[in-house]
Amino acid sequence: SVTRNSNTKNTVKWTNNSTSARKYASLTVQRSTDGGSWVTIKSGLAASTTSYADSTTSANHYYRYMVAAVNSAGTTYSDATGYVYNTPNACTNVVNTRNSDTKNTVTWKLGTTNSNLYSSILIRRSVDGGSWSDLATLTKSATSYVDSKTSANHSYRYAVIARNSAGSSAAAYSGTTYNTPAAPSKV
Numbered sequence: 001s002v003t004r005n006s007n008t009k010n011t012v013k014w015t016n017n018s019t020s021a022r023k024y025a026s027l028t029v030q031r032s033t034d035g036g037s038w039v040t041i042k043s044g045l046a047a048s049t050t051s052y053a054d055s056t057t058s059a060n061h062y063y064r065y066m067v068a069a070v071n072s073a074g075t076t077y078s079d080a081t082g083y084v085y086n087t088p089n090a091c092t093n094v095v096n097t098r099n100s101d102t103k104n105t106v107t108w109k110l111g112t113t114n115s116n117l118y119s120s121i122l123i124r125r126s127v128d129g130g131s132w133s134d135l136a137t138l139t140k141s142a143t144s145y146v147d148s149k150t151s152a153n154h155s156y157r158y159a160v161i162a163r164n165s166a167g168s169s170a171a172a173y174s175g176t177t178y179n180t181p182a183a184p185s186k187v
Contacts, residue, residue, distance in 0.1 A: 002081040004166060007059040010084055013051045014067045023047065028068040028075070029054070033061055034114055043070075060089040060112055088117040088162040088169045096174035101152040104177060107144045108160045111172075115141050117164060123147075124159040124171070132159060153182040 003011045012029060024047035030038045031054065042052055057063060062085040067078045089111030097105045106123065118140035125135045125147065135158075136145055150156055155178045159171040 002063070002065050002084045004084045004086065005053075007086045007166075008055060008057055010054045010057050010063060010065075011051060012054060012065045012067065012081065014078060016048065016050060017069070022073075023071060024069045025071040028070060030066045030068065030077075032064045032080070035062075035064075035116065038066065057086060059087045060114075060117060061086055062117060085117065085164045085166045087166045088112060088164050090169040091121070091160045091162055091172045094158065094160050094172045094174040096156065096158050096177050098156075098177040098179065101179045102148060102150055104147045104150050104156055104158075105144060106147065106158045106160070106174060108172060110141070110143065111162060111169060118162045119164045122161040122163055122168070124161065126157045126159075128155050129157075129176075150179060152180045154179055 001013050005011055016024065026043070026047060027045040027049050028043040029041055029045070029052045031041045032038050041054060041056065045052065062083050064083050065081045069076050091108040091111050094106065094108040099105055120140055121138040121142050122134060123136045123138065123145050124132045126132050135147065138145060155176050157176045158174040161171050162169040
């Protein structure tokens, strides 16, 4: 099994099946990063070892591990762990375009080329510089959102947040757009 401790550390744990008839000489830990090929990250672990802390991980990646038992007869690999995800990079280039008093279009670029790192995109909105509220949750590959709940005499600003099982990226913010102001009264 694998547990994410932080963006820079994962802990891999296993149960040894070493017996006197088929004793381990050592253990090896392999890792796959972002679904890529398997790479040995630690070899020569003592045969009695049952865990390994991988402190060479980083944000915006996902990982999978295998453990190999080694002796003079050869090497046997375990089943692979499930995937463990680190916090995704934030989206970039958030732009808020006013289409009319009743519609704004928000666009952005994904902060990664690997869409497997995102599980969803959260859109938040601030009206007239007030508090932020959740507006919509979109699919992981979305790059735009149409807000058709705007109205005259208000200003709007948007935040785009990438999310996955490890948490949320930093928010990426749009500029502020202003809709038609209210007409003067009691002239």
